[in-house]
Amino acid sequence: MDRDRALPFLLAKQMLRRLFAAGRGRYRRRGQSYGTTSGGGRHNFGSLFELMPDNNESKWTQTTLYNFCSETKCSDGNYPWTPPLIDNESNLYGTTAGGGTRRIPGGGVVYTLTP
Numbered sequence: 001m002d003r004d005r006a007l008p009f010l011l012a013k014q015m016l017r018r019l020f021a022a023g024r025g026r027y028r029r030r031g032q033s034y035g036t037t038s039g040g041g042r043h044n045f046g047s048l049f050e051l052m053p054d055n056n057e058s059k060w061t062q063t064t065l066y067n068f069c070s071e072t073k074c075s076d077g078n079y080p081w082t083p084p085l086i087d088n089e090s091n092l093y094g095t096t097a098g099g100g101t102r103r104i105p106g107g108g109v110v111y112t113l114t115p
Contacts, residue, residue, distance in 0.1 A: 031052070031053045031057070032050055032051065032052050032053075033050070033051040033052075034048070034049070034050050034051075034065075034083075034084045034086065034092060035048075035049055035051070035083055035084070036048050036049070036080035036082070036083060036084060036094065037049070037080070038079050038080060038081070038097075039079070041064065041067040041068060041069075042064075042067035042070070043067055043068070043069040043070065043078075044069075045067075045068045045069035045074065045078035045079060045098075045099070046067075046068040046069075046078060046079050046080045046096070047064050047065075047066060047067050047068060047080075048064070048065045048066040048068075048080065048084060048092065048094070048113060049062055049063060049064050049065060050062070050063045050065055051063075065092075065113060066111075066113055068080060068096060068099065069099060073099075074098065074099035074100075075099065075100060075101050075109075076099065076109065076111070077095075077096030077098065077099035077100055077108060077109035077111055078096055078097075078098045078099040079096055079097040079098050079099075080094055080095070080096050080097075080111075081094075081095050081096055081097040081108065082094045082095050084113075089114075090114070091112055091113065091114050092112070092113040092114075093110070093111065093112055093113075094110070094111055095108055095109070095110050095111070096108045096109050096111065
């Protein structure tokens with residue numbers, strides 16, 4: 001989906017149900033939802049996204065916060081493996097299954113994103 005594209009309520013509801021049933025997303029206090037995709041994104045190596053409801057929760061806006069494998073040789077990681085964790089300051093943390101600066105089988109990175 002394109003950045004800042006509003007989703008119809010039923011589609012958003014189905015998406016959220018699938019994300020959270022599979023353990024791929026997390027909620028935040030103000031209703032935002034965060035999740036990862038293990039493929040897709042700008043470079044087809046996964047992305048980190050936010051879903052934001054409007055005041056009536058009848059429409060949701062999806063924003064891609066990060067596209068993995070944006071750095072040379074995917075040193076920033078690829079194929080996010082876990083849903084993001086959120087701390088009290090709204091920083092997001094997670095892991096990827098691949099990429100990183102060490103070339104060992106199953107390498108990966110631990111990432112931090114401050115929205």
